[in-house]
Amino acid sequence: MAKLIVTTSWDDGSILDLKLAQMLTKYGLKGTFYIPKSPKNITPLRKTDIAALAAEHEIGAHTVNxxxxAQIPPAEAKTEIEDSKIYLEEILGKKIKMFSYPFGEYNEAVKTITKDCGFIGARTVKPAQPGDIPDPYEFGITVFASNGRFHEMVKTSPELDWEPKAQKLFDGALQNGGMWHIWGHSWDTDNHKEWDKLERVLKYIANKPGVQYATNGETIGILSGNR
Ligand SMILES: [Zn+2]
Incomplete structure (x- = not known):
């Protein structure tokens, strides 16, 4: 069987990320938590929580606001991206390597800013090509841990619940190797009362012999090395 890297990522910096992180740790999984400096409409993680998360998982930047x-002036985009990186680096005392685009939206100018700010990669919400990273600044996902309709890729197969979809895609990845990447939001899991479902999926993908469990940043490093 081909070598498989499993990674997970979680956006927006809700206090509920702590519950999610505990679940990841319980199953030996690694996550990257993308945290905006000033999240709206959620109870945010405190600085001490961010530091606690960073002990077991990776912290990535997700802008300030x-x-x-792709819809704001490049100078404004640069401030949003750069200031969120500095904010997290001051809390953690180490470099922040990964970024995720809010709403998955970016263009060439935004990609370039992200690169120039010193990130090694940036996560989108596009389906990843298995076993291949054509561009680390368009780092994709395998499955969205939600049946929500607020992202384009989910609209393509709304008839299939994300739990069997995740399992099916994972079974395929175990055979074919490459990368398997689940992405979601703890606030969304909570809104839809899907904690049990999420735990079943995490259990399903955990502790598989030969699978490497990595953060987003580690995954980019491993896949880039393989190129
Ligand atoms: Zn977000």
């Missing part, structure tokens, strides 16, 4: 980056 969660704007639509």
């Amino acid at each position: 969660h704007p639509h980056l």
Whole structure:
């Protein structure tokens, strides 16, 4: 069987990320938590919580105010991206390597800013090509841990619940190797009362012989090395 890397990512910096992180740790999984400096409409993680999360998982930047980056002036986009990186680096005392685009929205100018700010990669919400990273600044996902309709890729197969979809895609990845990447939001899991479902999926993908469990940043490093 081909070598498989499993990674997970969780956006927006809700206090509920602590519950999610505990679940990941319980199953030996690694996560990257993308945290905006000033999240709206959620109870945010405190600085001490961010530091606690960073002990077991990776912290990535997600702008200051969660704007639509492709729709604002580049200078404003740069401030949003750069300031969120500095904010997290001051809390953690180490470099922040990963970024995720709010709403998955970016363009070439935004990508370039992200690169120039010193990130090694940036996560989108596009389906990843298995076993291949054509561009680390368009790092994709395998499955969205939600039946929500607020992202384009989910609209393509709304008839299939995300739990069997995740399992099916994972079974395929075990055979074919490459990368398997689940992405979601703890606030969304909570809104839809899907904690049990999420735990079943995490259990399903955990502790598989030969599978490497990694953060987003580690995954980009491993896949880039393989190129
Ligand atoms: Zn977000």
